[in-house]
Amino acid sequence: MLDRITSMQIFVKVVHTGSFSAAGRAFHLSPTMVTKHINALEQRLNCTLLHRTTRKISLTEAGTLFYQGCDKILSDIDIIEQTITAQHINPKGHLKINAPLSLTLQHFSPLLIEFYKQYPDITIELGLNDRIVDLVEEGWDLSLRIGKMVSSTLKARKLAPIEFILCASADYLERHGKPTQIQELSEHQCLLYSLGTLMNRSYWRFGKNGEHNIHVHGSFTANNGEMLKNAAIMGQGIAYLPKFLLTQELADKQLIPLDLDHPTIQDAALYIMYPPSDYVPLKSRVMIDYLVEQFSKKAPWD
Secondary structure (H helix, E strand, O other): OOOHHHHHHHHHHHHHHOOHHHHHHHOOOOHHHHHHHHHHHHHHHOOOOEEEOOOOEEEOHHHHHHHHHHHHHHHHHHHHHHHHHHHHHOOOEEEEEEEOHHHHHHHHHHHHHHHHHHOOOEEEEEEEOOOOOOHHHHOOOEEEEEEOOOOOOOEEEEEEEOOEEEEEOHHHHHHHOOOOOHHHHHHOEEEEEOOOOOOOOOEEEEOOOOOEEEEOEEEEEEOOHHHHHHHHHOOOOEEEEEHHHOHHHHHOOOOEEOOOOOOEOOOOEEEEEEOOOOOOOHHHHHHHHHHHHHHHHOOOOO
């Protein structure tokens, strides 16, 4: 079967030049092959497009209507191709990014503003939540996630290691005592993160590779780290949170870090994730490269 778009291009060229031979030369085809393309169009449409004599080629009524439509369609295709090609040279387009709420508000938003200054033709749509999203199903281009990289259908670039801190307020420690061993945590009120992949509502991990699982419980659970931090400041229990959430609170001694007999998990990191594809859109590539460069200098919370 002959390619319909090619046949349309040849048909338009025949009309423009008034000659099968001239159209053939433009496409490096023989007049016979040009005839086959025109015949294929006429058979598909079940009508005659061109009146042909030895001296002249002219459009039929149906041919005139078809020519006008082909001319517009082919023009639109050229515009689309030029637009896509331009995006390989000048990054542009609409970029949808999903990211954790607290991380973005405290540290990621300033980087986005600087990115926009460098790439003003890229518009950004930011979705803020702590849950794990399905990039392909939900239509996100990129996602920032904290965790341990496991086998995934997604591609990812590591941006920075994430240090976790176990902490509580001085008031809580005065009332309930300061634990020195991870086993003692089962006797304390622990503030639980409901969306955790590194930890869950029932167990907290300790050790370089998270080899120690400690059963914990508590009367307050939330799906956001800021809420857990605020609860800890108010003396409601012990929190196990990423250090980037706690910088000011630790400096002001609103929260006291706890040094137990096993270290907090050491294998967590911040990743930029994107759908698997042999072709990564330029708008996504420049954002990935920009973040990798920014975090290679220094994490914004350090």
